[in-house]
Amino acid sequence: xxxxxxIEAVNDCFHVELERDDSVMVMGEDVGRAGGVFRATAGLLDxxxxxxxxxxxxxxxxxxxxxxxxxxxxxxxxCEMQYDAFSYPCLDQLITHVGRYRWRTGGAMEFPVTIRxxxxxxxxxxxxxxxxxxxxxVHTPGVKVAIPSTPADAKGLLAAAIREPDPVVIFEPxxxxxxxxxxxxxxxxxxxxxxxxxxxxxxxxxxxxxGAMVPLAEQAADALEGETSxxxxxxxxxxxxxxxxxxxxxxxxxxVVIIQEAPRTAGFGAELAAILAEKAMLDLRGPVLRVTGFxxxxxxxxxxxxxxxxxxxxxxxxxxxxxF
Amino acid sequence: xxxxxxxxxxxxxxxxxxxxxxxxEVEGLDGRDLIELYRGMVLLRTYDERSLVYHRQGxxxxxxxxxxxxxxxxxxxxxxxxxxxIFPSYRESAIGLLRxxxxxxVLSWWRGHPAGWWNPVDYNVASICVPIATHVPxxxxxxxxRKLRGDRTCSIAFFGDGATSEGSFHEGANFAGVMRAPVxxxxxxxxxxISTPLSAQTAAETLADKASGYGxxxxxxxxxxxxxxxxATRDAVERAxxxxxxxFIEAVTYRAAPHATADDPSAYIDPERVEEEKRNECVGRxxxxxxxxxxxxxxxxxxxxxxxxxxxxxxxxxxxAEPAADPGLLFRNTYANSPSSFDEELAELREILEx
Numbered sequence: 001x002x003x004x005x006x007i008e009a010v011n012d013c014f015h016v017e018l019e020r021d022d023s024v025m026v027m028g029e030d031v032g033r034a035g036g037v038f039r040a041t042a043g044l045l046d047x048x049x050x051x052x053x054x055x056x057x058x059x060x061x062x063x064x065x066x067x068x069x070x071x072x073x074x075x076x077x078x079c080e081m082q083y084d085a086f087s088y089p090c091l092d093q094l095i096t097h098v099g100r101y102r103w104r105t106g107g108a109m110e111f112p113v114t115i116r117x118x119x120x121x122x123x124x125x126x127x128x129x130x131x132x133x134x135x136x137x138v139h140t141p142g143v144k145v146a147i148p149s150t151p152a153d154a155k156g157l158l159a160a161a162i163r164e165p166d167p168v169v170i171f172e173p174x175x176x177x178x179x180x181x182x183x184x185x186x187x188x189x190x191x192x193x194x195x196x197x198x199x200x201x202x203x204x205x206x207x208x209x210x211g212a213m214v215p216l217a218e219q220a221a222d223a224l225e226g227e228t229s230x231x232x233x234x235x236x237x238x239x240x241x242x243x244x245x246x247x248x249x250x251x252x253x254x255x256v257v258i259i260q261e262a263p264r265t266a267g268f269g270a271e272l273a274a275i276l277a278e279k280a281m282l283d284l285r286g287p288v289l290r291v292t293g294f295x296x297x298x299x300x301x302x303x304x305x306x307x308x309x310x311x312x313x314x315x316x317x318x319x320x321x322x323x324f
Numbered sequence: 325x326x327x328x329x330x331x332x333x334x335x336x337x338x339x340x341x342x343x344x345x346x347x348x349e350v351e352g353l354d355g356r357d358l359i360e361l362y363r364g365m366v367l368l369r370t371y372d373e374r375s376l377v378y379h380r381q382g383x384x385x386x387x388x389x390x391x392x393x394x395x396x397x398x399x400x401x402x403x404x405x406x407x408x409x410i411f412p413s414y415r416e417s418a419i420g421l422l423r424x425x426x427x428x429x430v431l432s433w434w435r436g437h438p439a440g441w442w443n444p445v446d447y448n449v450a451s452i453c454v455p456i457a458t459h460v461p462x463x464x465x466x467x468x469x470r471k472l473r474g475d476r477t478c479s480i481a482f483f484g485d486g487a488t489s490e491g492s493f494h495e496g497a498n499f500a501g502v503m504r505a506p507v508x509x510x511x512x513x514x515x516x517x518i519s520t521p522l523s524a525q526t527a528a529e530t531l532a533d534k535a536s537g538y539g540x541x542x543x544x545x546x547x548x549x550x551x552x553x554x555x556a557t558r559d560a561v562e563r564a565x566x567x568x569x570x571x572f573i574e575a576v577t578y579r580a581a582p583h584a585t586a587d588d589p590s591a592y593i594d595p596e597r598v599e600e601e602k603r604n605e606c607v608g609r610x611x612x613x614x615x616x617x618x619x620x621x622x623x624x625x626x627x628x629x630x631x632x633x634x635x636x637x638x639x640x641x642x643x644x645a646e647p648a649a650d651p652g653l654l655f656r657n658t659y660a661n662s663p664s665s666f667d668e669e670l671a672e673l674r675e676i677l678e679x
Contacts, residue, residue, distance in 0.1 A: 051472050057502055062461050062495030066503075069465020072409075072444070073473065092492065096455045097462070099658075104451045107657035108443035142658045165660035194663070240663030 004184040007177040009151035010040045010116075013158045014078075016188055018048050021076065024162055027054040027063060028080030037082055038118055038177055060086060064093040064115065068101060071111045078162060081117035084171070085128035085298075090115070091136060098167045099142025114161040118174035119147075120212045120261055121304050130298040132211075132262035137169045138238045138271075144168045145238040146193055149214035151182040153236060156191025164193060173212035180215070193237045196245035202231035205255040205318050208246065208272060210235040213259040213309060220314035228322060238268055246272065247280055254285035257317045259309050264292040286324035289317045333530060335544050335576055338551035339613045347613055350555045357402075358619050361550055362610060363628050364398035364422050369607050370632035371418045371427060375434065378640060379585045384434040388414045391581040392548065395606035396512050398422065399553030400480060400573075403561050409479040411450045411463040415512065416482045423447040427639025432646060438653055439646045457487035460496030460509065467500070467507040467564070478506035478564040480557070486517025488531050497572070501538035506564030508557060509540075509572045512547060514579035519592040535572035547575030548606040551613075580605065651677060 004012065018024050026041050032055035035042030044053040056063050060081055067077040081087035094115070101111050121130035138145045144166055148154040154172055161168035199214060200221060205228055207217040214234045221230035233249045235241065250256050256276060260269040273288040291309045299307050340347040353361075372391050378384045390397070393415060401410065401422045412419045418430045425447050433440025433452065444450045450466075453459035463481035470477040487493050488511060500507045513531055515522050528534060535542025541563075545556040553575055560571035580601040582589050589598075614620035651673060655666045 057495075057498055059495040059498065061492055062499045065458065065461025065492060065496060066465030066468060066499050069462040069467070069479075070469040072450070072462070072466045073469025075469050075472075089491070092455075093458065093461070096458050101451065102660070103658045104441055105443055105657075106438065106441045107660075108445065110660055144659075144663075240665065243665070 001183045001185055003181055004151050005178050006151045006154050006172070006180045006182070007038055007040055009155040009184045010158060010172060011042055012184065013155040013189075014041060014044055015047065017159055017162045018044060018052060020188065022052075023074060024076045024078065025052040025054065025070070026078045026080065027056050027067065029056060029058050029082050031055060031080050036080060038174065040080065060088075060090040061092050064090040064098065064113070067113045068093065068097050068111065071113055072109065076112045076114075076162060078114040078116065081115060083129050084117055084119040084131040084133050087115075087117050087133065094137070094143060095140050099140045102166070103142060110165045111167055112165050113167045114158070114170065115167070116158065116161070116170040116172060118177065119171040120173050120175055121298055122175040122212070122308055124301045124304070127298070127300070130304070132260075132293065134171055134238060135262060135267055138268055142167065144193060144240065145171070146236060147171045147173070147211035147238065148236065149173065149209075149211055149234050151180060151184045152189070153191050153197075155184055156189045157193070157236065159188070159190045160193050163190065168193070171211060175212050176215065191236070194240040194242055196236050196242035197234040198245070198249070199232035199234050200230065202229040202253065204228040204230065204253055205257065205321060206231040206233055206249040206253045207257050207259060207314065207318075208233045208235060208249070209259040210238065211261070213261055216309060216311065216314065217259055219311045220318070223311055223315050224318060228318065230318070235272075243275060246275060250276055250280040251283040254283055255321050256284070257289045257291060257314065257321060259314060260290065260292045261309060262293055263295045264290060265295050267292055286321045289321055291317050333532070333544060335546045336552040336556055337546045337549050338555065339549045339609055342612055342616060347616060348551075350551050353551070353554070355619050358614060358617070359624070361398055361402055361554065362614060362620065363631075364402065365394045365550060365607050365610060366628050367421055367632045367635065368394040368397060368418055370629065370636055371421060371430070374633075374636040374640070375431070376585070378431070383640060383644065384431060385436055386584055386586050387434050388417065388584045389581040390415050390417070392577060392579075392601065392605045393512055393514065395550035395610065396510070396547045396553050396575045396577070397482070399550040400482075400508075400510055400557040403554050403557035404478070404480065407448060407477050408561070409448045409450065409463070409466050409477065411453065411459045411479060411481040413453050413456070413459065413483050413487070415484060417452050419482070420447050420449040423449055425449065426642065427635050428642035431639050431643040435643055437643070437646055438649045439643070457483050457490035457493040457496070459483075460487070460493050461499060463507050464496045464500040464503070464505045464570075468503045468505040471506055476565050478508065478561055480508040480510055482510050482512060484517060485511060485513040485515065485522050485531060486520065486525055487511070488534060489525055497534075497538045497540075497570070500570040501540050504567065504569035506567075507570045508560045508564065509570060510557070511572065511574045512577065513574050514547070514577050516579045516583070516593070518583045518587060519589070530574060532572060532574040538570070538572070540570045540572055542572045542574060544574045544576060547577035548604065548609060550606060550610050577601075577606075
């Protein structure tokens with residue numbers, strides 16, 4: 001174990017996985033010589049050469065589209081989308097091919113491609129550097145999605161994605177790239193897809209979150225200390241979802257508040273709420289509440305704090321639920 | 325850096341008109357090759373014409389006609405080796421037949437039956453790409469990936485004139501140039517994207533002109549001349565294998581049939597031009613060439629047509645004999661590791677289907 005920044009954990013994962021499997025290659029804009037705009041791929045070009053750490057043209061659909069062909073040639077490409085909102089051109093390839101190609105071949109060919117990108121707001125960035133686009137990806141059949149909330153999970157979920165025979169999309173909370181430090185296992189470290197994590201045990205109410213909203217949930221729980229007993233569930237993998245863990249915490253506390261940074265309508269929180277409505281009705285002591293971003297474009301950064309779910313909004317939702 | 329060869333604006337031609345325009349020949353092709361090319365063209369022509377009949381009989385679904393595109397498909401594929409990869413669009417749906425794929429497989433695809441989905445590795449023929457131009461980056465990626473592994477494999481992507489307006493075409497072509505991928509971008513320019521004429525598709529004088537923007541040569545060839553197509557593709561394959569990167573081939577023809585069975589071109593197409601094209605369609609043109617060259621006899625031609633018809637008779641019989649697909653297939657093959665939610669969804673379906 002050693003203490004690492006979240007971005008260092010991502011970089012550590014790459015060094016381990018490229019060393020372990022020589023069919024793994026990294027591709028994207030500025031990932032080579034610059035080591036990525038956030039330095040996620042620092043040192044890979046020098047260590048593994050330009051064939052396995054590829055600076056590509058500035059073309060997200062081209063990156064993912066050529067990655068499909070690279071898979072057919074036996075590679076395991078890891079594609080970096082430089083920012084959340086820059087990834088949208090790649091949705092064309094994701095929806096029409098990445099999620100379908102294995103099925104189209106009757107299961108004969110595998111497409112072990114990983115797509116990873118920094119996501120989310122709170123970093124005082126220009127427009128379209130702040131989105132939480134996970135719903136677009138989760139909604140695509142044939143694609144798995146994970147969002148780490150800690151340095152250890154950033155390493156372990158990325159390793160799982162790289163080793164997975166199916167396409168996986170990883171969203172990394174850019175707000176915490178350099179603001180969060182944590183213990184990260186040395187060497188090979190894999191966090192299996194589809195397993196949620198109980199961050200904190202509690203008995204009265206559960207905060208369900210993923211990615212950058214997990215630390216926020218912890219702050220809200222701290223603020224409620226002495227008032228109520230809060231459990232926190234980190235979803236970690238949005239698809240496949242650890243439904244058992246979600247239902248278990250609902251059964252335990254009977255009250256669920258879902259926190260999601262993305263806009264509210266048809267966000268992933270709605271999916272979680274629907275599952276609870278279908279399967280946990282008799283366990284619930286009140287309505288499932290959501291604290292989310294609003295249904296507006298991600299705002300100018302001078303007012304972004306008003307958009308982002310806050311400790312105050314989470315605390316208010318918990319109190320409302322307790323009073324139900 | 326890629327060396328940009330001078331674009332060839334004149335259409336390459338080998339086959340003459342039996343009159344003022346003399347026949348040429350392609351070096352390296354012997355009589356056996358010439359007949360094999362003919363066999364492939366007749367096979368695809370028969371596939372296409374029978375498919376139209378099967379559609380009208382309700383035995384296959386909507387079908388994208390490729391009548392008069394056979395010279396482009398057969399000429400190009402004949403220039404490849406078996407290890408080279410083909411990335412077809414729906415206009416080349418039956419191109420796998422040239423690699424030994426059973427006709428029943430492609431017919432099943434058009435029947436919407438899962439038996440129509442093949443393993444690309446069995447033929448080095450990728451799945452049929454339905455969305456326009458999105459397979460161009462796949463062909464580039466495969467060629468680039470094989471090159472990185474030290475193989476000498478190349479790939480070819482087939483697409484139409486309309487595809488050159490798509491971002492995926494641009495991104496795939498640009499990657500090909502930058503990575504010097506051994507890929508051939510084969511554009512069958514038949515003048516129409518459903519009802520949209522080429523003039524509404526581009527302001528470029530020729531589609532081959534686009535190639536120079538990607539640092540690759542652009543070659544124009546008569547798309548109705550199987551020998552010219554073969555020769556142009558062979559040159560491109562040689563460049564690719566020599567490490568000189570991609571080539572763009574614009575094969576020019578005219579769409580003499582509807583876009584697909586659901587299309588009625590009478591509202592937009594020039595009927596006189598269609599009639600002219602039909603008189604000069606590529607199979608008959610090649611047949612006359614072979615007769616002039618003394619390579620093909622009517623008896624041999626009949627034999628080859630008979631073989632192709634038999635292939636189709638057998639193909640449709642096999643496709644129709646496929647047992648109905650199990651709805652459980654819905655949940656197979658999407659993932660290598662399926663989410664456990666699939667069990668629940670399948671159980672829900674079974675309960676309704678088999679109470």
